[in-house]
Amino acid sequence: MAKQAERRAATTEAILTAARRLFGMQGFVATTMDDVADGANVAKGAVYHHFKTKEAVFAAVFDQVSRDLVAEIDRAARAEKDVLAAMVAGTQHYFAATAKGPTGQIILRDGPAVLGWERWREIDAQHFGGKMPRALAAAMDAGLIARQPIEPLARLLLGAVTEAAVACAGRADIARAGAEYARAFKSLIEALRLRP
Amino acid sequence: MAKQAERRAATTEAILTAARRLFGMQGFVATTMDDVADGANVAKGAVYHHFKTKEAVFAAVFDQVSRDLVAEIDRAARAEKDVLAAMVAGTQHYFAATAKGPTGQIILRDGPAVLGWERWREIDAQHFGGKMPRALAAAMDAGLIARQPIEPLARLLLGAVTEAAVACAGRADIARAGAEYARAFKSLIEALRLRP
DNA sequence: GGTATTTACCGACCATAAGTCGGTTTATAG
DNA sequence: CTATAAACCGACTTATGGTCGGTAAATACC
Incomplete structure (x- = not known):
């Protein structure tokens, strides 16, 4: 009833x-x-x-998992104060979360395969990627990095992070790999930082 | 007979x-x-x-296409003199080649979906990625960028490039998008360049 | 040069899994 | 209380990757 x-x-x-x-x-x-x-x-x-289709089921699952993940990352990033530092922290968390288990399988492996890279990027960008441009814009406003077109740079950084996450996911020593990539990412971000 | x-x-x-x-x-x-x-x-x-399987056929095709592509990129990169400049030029070519048509379909779309991201990265790295670490090592030897662990940074940059290539592939105005991303990539590389 | 064996090739057949569809039960409208 | 619509069922269709017994062509061996 x-x-x-x-x-x-x-x-x-x-x-x-x-x-x-x-x-x-x-x-x-x-x-x-x-x-x-x-x-x-x-x-x-x-x-x-x-x-309607199996893909539709997957898309719904994907969306759910993404939401959960992004909430978790947000929590980690908000703890930092500097915008660039928050980017690094959030990234680190992204590595850790996707590195193992179901989340990685859904987000990183099947995601692009099932939805097609195009749609995957689109959705992924909606969830995570949106943060990257905003963070970059904030960093530029704060004078931390040189002013330049945001979208291309954001895309590059997002790709870098995603690739690193996948690489992490394929490693036995996840924590260690995550730390390595996080350090490398930090060095990239710091390279962008303007020195007076 | x-x-x-x-x-x-x-x-x-x-x-x-x-x-x-x-x-x-x-x-x-x-x-x-x-x-x-x-x-x-x-x-x-x-x-x-x-x-043995459909995947095996694809793998063979993938390998063939990769070889052709890498040869083309090599030709473009060899024209440059500075190591960093060669990286930028090679990248630009990669964008252009994968941005449209069959090559992009095979290398960027089906590649990871069919072979699995792991194996794809592995093969891709064998063909293209191998260049990135070598170029970085050369750049460090030449004192162009700071000495640091090569593999993580190479992975990040490769991911950035790949992502950009895919983004390119999904754009109507490929040439324009390619130029944008190439510029952004150049800015990333130049940020890494040591200033005395 | 003739026979046995191995290799290349054929295409009907099988198994699996996505998606369909007519029918049934359960809720809502009037 | 009846009519309509929505939720649900599960046998069936279909599409496709992969198999297998058999045939033709090349090679090895005497």
């Missing part, structure tokens, strides 16, 4: 929860829609009633 | 040629093995006689 809106919400959430677990653990390809349906205790038809 | 080695070579080449065309035009997923077999004028069984 639950209202339809509630039924809908409950089912959708069950599907998403199951999908997130499965995609994170086994990856997108190894997870079948039957698996997802079973995991959510519904029939496949129900899944397709709420999501 | 051709020798077996010749038959083998001819068939393999026909398959690779057809696959390269199809993968480049339609992408990996949209291309079926039947398409490839038809395109090469052989039966599917023949394709599977020479390549």
Whole structure:
């Protein structure tokens, strides 16, 4: 006797929860829609009633994971005071979070493969990338780095960070690798810093 | 009555040629093995006689395209004299080449999706990435940039370049975008340059 | 030069998994 | 209370990667 809106919400959430677990653990390809349906205790038809395709399910999961991740990073970055320092701290956190387990699988591995690099970058940029331009703009306003077109530089830095995160994810000694890349990233940022 | 080695070579080449065309035009997923077999004028069984899986075919195509691309980039980079300038020039060429058409499809889109980001980075690094560390080492030896761990910095820069290339590939005005990113990259490199 | 063996090739067949669809149950409108 | 719509079911269709038994061509061996 639950209202339809509630039924809908409950089912959708069950599907998403199951999908997130499965995609994170086994990856997108190894997870079948039957698996997802079973995991959510519904029939496949129900899944397709709420999501048009398997990709759509993944996109929803991706979005959820991204939100969680970005919240976590924000918390870490806000602790710093200098804009450039915040960039470094946030980056470090991004490395750590994506370096292992389900998050990395979903965000870094399957993300671009499933959504296509284009859409992935778009969504990723929406979540994380948005921070980079804003941080750069702030840094320029504060006179910390030279004024220049923001978007291209932001894109380059974002690419650098993402690549490093992936490299991290493939290493056994994650913490160590993360520290290495964080240091290198810091050196890049510091190189940009204007010296009077 | 051709020798077996010749038959083998001819068939393999026909398959690779057809696959390269199809993968480049339609992408990996949209291309079926039947398409490839038809395109090469052989039966599917023949394709599977020479390549274990569809991925194996793609890997071979990927390798071929990478070789061609790297040769082209080398030509452009060798024209420059300063190591840092060569890096910038090579990068610019990389942008341009991957920005459009089959090459971009194979190298930047399907590459990571099909081979997995790990293996892709590995192969990509073998072809292109190898240049980055070498260039950085040379730059350090020449006293152009500060001495520091090479691998992490190289990885960051490679990631930046790749990201930019992909961004380029998604733009209508490729030439313009390429120029923008090249300028931003140059500014990054120049920031690293030591001032006495 | 004839026979045995190995290699290249064929294409019908199989297995799997995404997506469909007609039917059923449950909620809402009037 | 009835009619409509939404949620849900699960057998079925379809598309495609991969297999396999068989045939033709080349090579090895006597």
